[in-house]
Amino acid sequence: LTEKNIFSEFAARISSIVGSEDIISSGEKLAEYSVDMADFRGKIMLVARPENGREVSELVKLANELRVPLIARGGGSSVTGAVVGDDAIVVDLTRMNRILKIDRVNWYAHVEAGVILDQLNQELDKAGLYFPPDPASSFLCTVGGAVAEGSGGMRCVKFGTFKDWVLALKVVLPNGNIVKIGEALPKNRAGYDLVHLFIGSEGTLGIITEAWLKIIPSPTEKPRRMFVLLDSWENAGKAILTLRQSRVLPSIMEFVDRESLELVNQKMEMTLPVDEAVLLLDVDEKDITVTEKILQESQARKILVARDDDEAQQFYNARAGVYLAIRGTGKDVMVEDVVVPIDMLMDYLQFVKKLGRRMKVEIIVGGHIGDGNVHPVILYDKQNRNSQKAALQAFEEICRYAIKMGGTVTGEHGVGTQKVKFLREQILAHNGSDVLQLMKELKRLFDPKGIMNPGKYVEAC
Amino acid sequence: LTEKNIFSEFAARISSIVGSEDIISSGEKLAEYSVDMADFRGKIMLVARPENGREVSELVKLANELRVPLIARGGGSSVTGAVVGDDAIVVDLTRMNRILKIDRVNWYAHVEAGVILDQLNQELDKAGLYFPPDPASSFLCTVGGAVAEGSGGMRCVKFGTFKDWVLALKVVLPNGNIVKIGEALPKNRAGYDLVHLFIGSEGTLGIITEAWLKIIPSPTEKPRRMFVLLDSWENAGKAILTLRQSRVLPSIMEFVDRESLELVNQKMEMTLPVDEAVLLLDVDEKDITVTEKILQESQARKILVARDDDEAQQFYNARAGVYLAIRGTGKDVMVEDVVVPIDMLMDYLQFVKKLGRRMKVEIIVGGHIGDGNVHPVILYDKQNRNSQKAALQAFEEICRYAIKMGGTVTGEHGVGTQKVKFLREQILAHNGSDVLQLMKELKRLFDPKGIMNPGKYVEAC
Numbered sequence: 001l002t003e004k005n006i007f008s009e010f011a012a013r014i015s016s017i018v019g020s021e022d023i024i025s026s027g028e029k030l031a032e033y034s035v036d037m038a039d040f041r042g043k044i045m046l047v048a049r050p051e052n053g054r055e056v057s058e059l060v061k062l063a064n065e066l067r068v069p070l071i072a073r074g075g076g077s078s079v080t081g082a083v084v085g086d087d088a089i090v091v092d093l094t095r096m097n098r099i100l101k102i103d104r105v106n107w108y109a110h111v112e113a114g115v116i117l118d119q120l121n122q123e124l125d126k127a128g129l130y131f132p133p134d135p136a137s138s139f140l141c142t143v144g145g146a147v148a149e150g151s152g153g154m155r156c157v158k159f160g161t162f163k164d165w166v167l168a169l170k171v172v173l174p175n176g177n178i179v180k181i182g183e184a185l186p187k188n189r190a191g192y193d194l195v196h197l198f199i200g201s202e203g204t205l206g207i208i209t210e211a212w213l214k215i216i217p218s219p220t221e222k223p224r225r226m227f228v229l230l231d232s233w234e235n236a237g238k239a240i241l242t243l244r245q246s247r248v249l250p251s252i253m254e255f256v257d258r259e260s261l262e263l264v265n266q267k268m269e270m271t272l273p274v275d276e277a278v279l280l281l282d283v284d285e286k287d288i289t290v291t292e293k294i295l296q297e298s299q300a301r302k303i304l305v306a307r308d309d310d311e312a313q314q315f316y317n318a319r320a321g322v323y324l325a326i327r328g329t330g331k332d333v334m335v336e337d338v339v340v341p342i343d344m345l346m347d348y349l350q351f352v353k354k355l356g357r358r359m360k361v362e363i364i365v366g367g368h369i370g371d372g373n374v375h376p377v378i379l380y381d382k383q384n385r386n387s388q389k390a391a392l393q394a395f396e397e398i399c400r401y402a403i404k405m406g407g408t409v410t411g412e413h414g415v416g417t418q419k420v421k422f423l424r425e426q427i428l429a430h431n432g433s434d435v436l437q438l439m440k441e442l443k444r445l446f447d448p449k450g451i452m453n454p455g456k457y458v459e460a461c
Numbered sequence: 462l463t464e465k466n467i468f469s470e471f472a473a474r475i476s477s478i479v480g481s482e483d484i485i486s487s488g489e490k491l492a493e494y495s496v497d498m499a500d501f502r503g504k505i506m507l508v509a510r511p512e513n514g515r516e517v518s519e520l521v522k523l524a525n526e527l528r529v530p531l532i533a534r535g536g537g538s539s540v541t542g543a544v545v546g547d548d549a550i551v552v553d554l555t556r557m558n559r560i561l562k563i564d565r566v567n568w569y570a571h572v573e574a575g576v577i578l579d580q581l582n583q584e585l586d587k588a589g590l591y592f593p594p595d596p597a598s599s600f601l602c603t604v605g606g607a608v609a610e611g612s613g614g615m616r617c618v619k620f621g622t623f624k625d626w627v628l629a630l631k632v633v634l635p636n637g638n639i640v641k642i643g644e645a646l647p648k649n650r651a652g653y654d655l656v657h658l659f660i661g662s663e664g665t666l667g668i669i670t671e672a673w674l675k676i677i678p679s680p681t682e683k684p685r686r687m688f689v690l691l692d693s694w695e696n697a698g699k700a701i702l703t704l705r706q707s708r709v710l711p712s713i714m715e716f717v718d719r720e721s722l723e724l725v726n727q728k729m730e731m732t733l734p735v736d737e738a739v740l741l742l743d744v745d746e747k748d749i750t751v752t753e754k755i756l757q758e759s760q761a762r763k764i765l766v767a768r769d770d771d772e773a774q775q776f777y778n779a780r781a782g783v784y785l786a787i788r789g790t791g792k793d794v795m796v797e798d799v800v801v802p803i804d805m806l807m808d809y810l811q812f813v814k815k816l817g818r819r820m821k822v823e824i825i826v827g828g829h830i831g832d833g834n835v836h837p838v839i840l841y842d843k844q845n846r847n848s849q850k851a852a853l854q855a856f857e858e859i860c861r862y863a864i865k866m867g868g869t870v871t872g873e874h875g876v877g878t879q880k881v882k883f884l885r886e887q888i889l890a891h892n893g894s895d896v897l898q899l900m901k902e903l904k905r906l907f908d909p910k911g912i913m914n915p916g917k918y919v920e921a922c
Contacts, residue, residue: 105705105804150650161648164625179893185800186832187622187872189611189661190887191919192900196657200650217708244566247589247678339646343566371647411648426651432640439653445902458652
């Protein structure tokens, strides 16, 4: 069969699996699936919107038989090209959005892959529980997508990423069989840890249809939210280093630069005070005094402690809204996601600043400074070849700087198509060629026909 | 070459890798390596005690060439047969016991595999930091062994097991090549998660030579330690259930039965008060009042809150000393490690109690009740065939009960040779035959010649 005929056959036979109203094969709706949140694009042939695991299983069996590439998609909030691709079928899991169980004794939530993260936390809140990892896209991103990406967020400085919060998964393997991996138990040592292989697998090993997530009681005392202005990145860095060496363990430890804050003020009609460097901190009441002392010693110009929930939310929005505010400028963006050791943070930020000047590109910086995971956003103009070239070079230099400093080219966004080259460089530099080889063989072991999100991530390295 | 000749050749060539004083080939010293902490035995041919990763690498290359089985061993505190085997070479890693770095900014400890866990925590304590997972054998067990076993402990009810605390590993692959997997960073999404494949791999995928472990600041306020006596297991269970549903999050939540406590009092010359069920809890000061209320409502007969560090240590020893006190009786033991959902704990404990009566075997119960991970210890007499038969049947019934209730046959001790049959039953019942198949293929992918701790764990299923 030619490629075109294979898709025709797939399209013909899919109608016995999902209803015609849940197949999208043309028009604007199809176009929506051909792009992700950072404008990575692909040529999607067809979208299927299954409503349960059985339908996903049958879809995968059909794709396996015809060797048709499948891309699983949740909220589409990837920023690395992980949910788009050429000549592929998208399996949209957003109809599978049921919260199946909130277990108040065993502290887990059992959900379908299409549940939106904020919806889950709204339900959990009613039971005095919550799920800590909080990607900036939590209003949109689905549990399945966030597991597949191994997502992070602001609270990860204290609570870790999705890697630390998934107990078990139900997945459809590339052969179409439905299996459960892991156990919904606090401890389980039965067999090799396949759950963590799937966390951060970017849809390349199978399709996640259900998850059992760890949850914990909401804190009895809310931490206090601080909004701290500093006149230089050096002083911000000094504050972070001293905080890390003290016993203070903030549950949020974020950074935004002047340009981010000005954009947010403008786009979100806020009037927050502005300085060169702003830290957003969530600190337990008992640690407020020592934190203020450290900040003062780091020459903080202004230390605001939120007086009420509204103000706390406003401070939060100043950080959470940066990416959307940047997108609101209409400029094209390249989003970085490197992590460097925290004691090298300030060198790294200075490097980014100088790089922007040297390459004559605008780079806005903000992110999870307490993790060493800051997201420089490179602004450029796709239509202008020089601008694109400069942006790409800046992007590459930032990745290589991180690799050289013992950092990683991705802390939470993943690889997709965006960072294939640098993933390879990093693994060869830090881990060894055996490791890359083992990872490639792992992919082939799970997906011998290469139908799961092919041509990306490790396989493409 | 015959098998005997292969070992002769291995023995002859090994002397160019490690010094003769670091080769043990006969006598009492060799016998010490032929048994683990639960009396699993094997016929060890030779022990090599390398002093660095290069020597481990050369040993593995030699074993790979000659297809000689290797068993990595740390403190030897396995209770499942994971560190013994027949016609195998033991690689003893205890000489590799250097703490390479304690990073106070990035919060990790970089250590060699042979570092004893308590030694690490003693060093960390000087810097106001600690590593939470605390297997009962922490005075003896090594970091490498605990990573390979995915060990747990008392503090895991709040902090999780080794699965949650390893950032990166240096391992010698079965081909003898040294690679690093993971990154010593709070977040890293570069490639499939091989670190978690090695955590709990029981020495079957390669030999761990170094680890980068997450560490955190010691709490500024020590939790209060409570020792609670109840007149029945039902009431203990009621207390646990109510605590889980409240917002109290104890950092220790342990259980011992009357028999355990009497043994500990006797063997350790203590005079702790005794009752049918005893709970050991570490509770933050702010939660003491609500905890006491819940315990009173569960008919607790006595609630002791430790008045000083000495008393707190005594309460702790009452739980930590149970296994050694049992071993002090000279009786043979089978140690269980199942986990059940916490709301089924009391049914499970009643089942164990009745089972003991029905089978006429003595079963002592204690363990991590806050995790649903209780360790029944079956006492029997190896020399008496009927006793052995009854003990084995009790062991099997407990495993099958756990599988039926949605539990796991191992929470933290692993599989080794002890639970091969039940691991298979559990995976087939809960996960599916595809999962077992994938796990077996994973083993072959990493270790195609089958030289790493062969004939155990998943491979043997």
